[in-house]
Amino acid sequence: MPVSSGRKFSLLPMLGHTKGKRSPVTCALKCDNACSGEVCNSSSNDYFRDIASATMSRRTALGFGAAGALAVVFGNAVTSAEPAAAGGPGLAAAAKQGFEKSKLRFTAIAPVDAAVDAFTVPAGYSWQPIIRWGDPLFNDSPAFDADRQSAAAQARQFGYNNDYTDILPLDAKGRRAVLFTNHEYTNEGIMLPAGFDAAEARSIGRAAHGLTVVELERRNKNQPWRYVKGAGLNRRFLTDTSYELTGPAAGSALVSTIADPAGRTIKGTLGNCSGGTTPWGTILSGEENFNGYFVAAGTSAEDKRYGLTSKPTARQWELDDPRFDTRNPGYANESNRFGWIVEVDPQDPTSTPKKHSAMGRFKHEGANVIVAASGHVVAYMGDDEKFDYLYKFVSKDKYRPGTTAADRRHNMTLLSEGDLFVAKFTGDSPAAEIDGSGKLPADGAFDGAGEWLPLVVDGKSKVAGMSVEEVLVYTRLAADKVGPTKMDRCEDVQPSLHTGKVYVACTNNSDRGKAGKEGATEVNPRSLNRDGHIVEITERGDQTSTVFNWNLLMVCGDPAKNTSAYFAGFPADQVSPISCPDNLAFDSVGNLWISTDGAPSSTGYADGLFKVTLAGPERGRVEQFLAVPRDAETCGPIVHDEERHVFVSVQHPGEDGSFEAQNSYFPDYVAAGATPKPGQARLPRPSVVQVFRTDD
Numbered sequence: 163m164p165v166s167s168g169r170k171f172s173l174l175p176m177l178g179h180t181k182g183k184r185s186p187v188t189c190a191l192k193c194d195n196a197c198s199g200e201v202c203n204s205s206s207n208d209y210f211r212d213i214a215s216a217t218m219s220r221r222t223a224l225g226f227g228a229a230g231a232l233a234v235v236f237g238n239a240v241t242s243a244e245p246a247a248a249g250g251p252g253l254a255a256a257a258k259q260g261f262e263k264s265k266l267r268f269t270a271i272a273p274v275d276a277a278v279d280a281f282t283v284p285a286g287y288s289w290q291p292i293i294r295w296g297d298p299l300f301n302d303s304p305a306f307d308a309d310r311q312s313a314a315a316q317a318r319q320f321g322y323n324n325d326y327t328d329i330l331p332l333d334a335k336g337r338r339a340v341l342f343t344n345h346e347y348t349n350e351g352i353m354l355p356a357g358f359d360a361a362e363a364r365s366i367g368r369a370a371h372g373l374t375v376v377e378l379e380r381r382n383k384n385q386p387w388r389y390v391k392g393a394g395l396n397r398r399f400l401t402d403t404s405y406e407l408t409g410p411a412a413g414s415a416l417v418s419t420i421a422d423p424a425g426r427t428i429k430g431t432l433g434n435c436s437g438g439t440t441p442w443g444t445i446l447s448g449e450e451n452f453n454g455y456f457v458a459a460g461t462s463a464e465d466k467r468y469g470l471t472s473k474p475t476a477r478q479w480e481l482d483d484p485r486f487d488t489r490n491p492g493y494a495n496e497s498n499r500f501g502w503i504v505e506v507d508p509q510d511p512t513s514t515p516k517k518h519s520a521m522g523r524f525k526h527e528g529a530n531v532i533v534a535a536s537g538h539v540v541a542y543m544g545d546d547e548k549f550d551y552l553y554k555f556v557s558k559d560k561y562r563p564g565t566t567a568a569d570r571r572h573n574m575t576l577l578s579e580g581d582l583f584v585a586k587f588t589g590d591s592p593a594a595e596i597d598g599s600g601k602l603p604a605d606g607a608f609d610g611a612g613e614w615l616p617l618v619v620d621g622k623s624k625v626a627g628m629s630v631e632e633v634l635v636y637t638r639l640a641a642d643k644v645g646p647t648k649m650d651r652c653e654d655v656q657p658s659l660h661t662g663k664v665y666v667a668c669t670n671n672s673d674r675g676k677a678g679k680e681g682a683t684e685v686n687p688r689s690l691n692r693d694g695h696i697v698e699i700t701e702r703g704d705q706t707s708t709v710f711n712w713n714l715l716m717v718c719g720d721p722a723k724n725t726s727a728y729f730a731g732f733p734a735d736q737v738s739p740i741s742c743p744d745n746l747a748f749d750s751v752g753n754l755w756i757s758t759d760g761a762p763s764s765t766g767y768a769d770g771l772f773k774v775t776l777a778g779p780e781r782g783r784v785e786q787f788l789a790v791p792r793d794a795e796t797c798g799p800i801v802h803d804e805e806r807h808v809f810v811s812v813q814h815p816g817e818d819g820s821f822e823a824q825n826s827y828f829p830d831y832v833a834a835g836a837t838p839k840p841g842q843a844r845l846p847r848p849s850v851v852q853v854f855r856t857d858d
């Protein structure tokens with residue numbers, strides 16, 4: 163273990179506070195204490211609560227009876243859904259038949275106490291990690307040794323805190339695949355012992371960030387995957403990996419630095435959260451809480467709007483590299499080079515990853531793509547900050563469905579140029595229809611309208627006083643000017659390939675209703691909104707439309723404790739309690755799957771993965787499939803229901819422990835004092851986990 167007589171490592175100079183809510187370590191390391199700080203969004207735009215209150219209609223409740231539910235799901239799913247559902251681009255073949263029963267049958271698990279250090283799955287299922295933090299990726303990679311860590315070793319091993327994850331097939335028989343995941347942030351306090359050399363600890367932390375691509379193999383489709391050490395597609399993307407900046411901001415003076423005067427080549431990617439997978443087989447990853455990596459002057463409107471301050475960062479990388487202190491000469495724009503959507507080709511280990519400026523710069527949770535009936539590619543994106551916005555990107559060129567190399571090369575340019583919009587939710591029902599109870603009326607649900615406000619269209623700025631480059635680099639400030647709706651932390655935004663509808667996970671907003679903040683008098687969003695909700699959007703036309711309708715799929719919470727919880731009309735006493743929806747996914751027959759982040763702070767239960775039925779008499783039914791270990795969140799869900807396999811990334815297990823007193827031993831569960839087997843460790847290791855059927 164490298165220990166020097168110089169400066170020693172200790173757990174972060176400022177962990178912040180959460181007033182009894184979520185882990186102070188998570189808040190400090192993941193989002194730079196965003197909840198306790200103040201991102202300067204001074205716009206007077208409408209709050210979602212006001213709009214929701216103004217759009218509660220007296221129509222048949224969602225979910226009461228099969229006919230009514232199906233009418234809601236299919237009646238106006240996409241106005242041009244007739245040709246789309248008949249086989250148009252972007253919609254799955256299953257849309258022709260509607261929703262079917264999934265092969266992934268299970269009995270919902272009971273909620274698991276948040277203090278339990280276990281990975282819990284339904285009866286008849288088992289689980290095992292596919293890959294863990296520190297697992298060696300290359301033939302020359304050393305095996306993970308918790309007591310002998312180094313930056314050189316970590317650069318050749320699987321990174322820390324995996325988030326967005328996907329698995330793409332490499333052969334027709336289903337025996338080979340490639341896995342992608344990103345690494346959002348690190349927690350050196352449980353990774354490394356007290357007294358570890360501080361400079362080396364920072365280097366290990368940098369090496370554990372970034373992205374990973376790794377090949378998988380199995381004997382047949384019924385077997386779980388295992389990763390292949392030394393495979394040809396295996397790759398780590400590190401803080402010194404070069405990324406190409408594409409789109410209108412590439413080459414702008416706003417992104418130029420002394421190290422990159424041309425403003426086109428960026429080193430590394432930071433704060434990667436969720437993502438998406440494109441129809442042409444590349445992976446998108448969202449740079450989210452990048453602000454916590456930089457010291458800045460903190461006085462400009464731009465710095466304030468993006469949460470950049472002059473305080474030392476938690477990781478103190480500014481001690482090692484001048485670019486992480488934007489006050490240093492020549493690095494004023496370094497933070498402008500982060501906050502983008504990243505695109506990676508996992509099938510070409512020599513390719514240069516891209517950052518797409520046309521998609522705007524903010525705290526990207528991710529980006530999820532659908533091909534509209536027109537052939538244009540549309541990406542939906544959430545800005546994961548309290549009171550921030552929902553965005554949509556529409557490509558200039560059209561998708562080519564062919565399978566040639568030329569078609570794929572063309573499709574890989576589609577996110578480099580296009581139109582950018584931000585959402586404004588409006589109402590089509592008078593506020594007088596609200597019954598004032600603070601609950602959804604028994605005979606109705608929200609039924610609103612909305613529009614996509616233009617920021618950039620046809621290569622021209624639609625924001626007064628701002629150039630295209632300024633709109634894209636300072637997208638939050640540009641959006642403030644056009645009047646979109648402030649949201650309760652819209653995170654993952656997923657379009658359904660079955661209906662064309664779009665689902666927005668609003669995780670929570672505990673600031674709503676506090677002094678100086680807009681309050682809530684109706685059910686959604688609620689004051690001190692700790693449980694979150696899901697918004698269901700129906701575009702009026704194909705996905706390129708500039709107008710839409712919306713309603714609430716669910717208002718989350720534990721119905722036993724929160725009487726305002728709502729599940730599309732499905733009986734609340736028959737659902738699994740769910741709080742803090744984060745990442746979304748769909749199975750092959752159109753059911754929605756939700757992973758959660760923050761449930762322990764509101765319900766006292768562990769975070770987990772939940773299935774939600776979207777059609778038929780059980781529309782709104784929530785069933786918990788799994789729960790993650792102590793202090794962990796559930797990320798990157800993948801549901802291969804035809805094979806009865808489910809995958810999740812388990813992030814920050816045991817976050818509140820220390821190296822010497824761990825809170826979790828996931829996934830190895832080696833008791834303190836016991837002798838680990840080869841490859842095991844007496845500390846938690848963020849992992850990608852596979853769940854599979856074992857009882858038949």
